[in-house]
Amino acid sequence: MIRPQWTWRFVGADGGDVAEPASPLFTNQHDAELWLGEMWRVLAAQGVAVATVLHDGEPAAPAVPLEMP
Structure with missing residues (x-):
């Protein structure tokens, strides 16, 4: 069985x-x-500005900006 990624x-x-x-x-x-939700601050500190969730390589939802307050 192949699981979605x-x-x-x-x-x-x-x-x-x-x-x-x-x-x-x-x-x-x-x-x-x-x-x-747990890692966004760490990712933002490492230079990530935007994150997009992918389902089997295709965007599955709108991009999420990772802005530090």
Whole structure:
């Protein structure tokens, strides 16, 4: 049985993809979004400006800006 894969695509302030940190793989969107909710400050501090959740490589929801208050 092939399970769906959910990952995050990270984009920096310059509009380019950020390769590191790499997104873990998730088996459902809920877990992926929960992880981002816990990690967004760390990701923002590492240069990630926008995160988009991907389902099997395709965007599954609107991009999420990671802005530090």
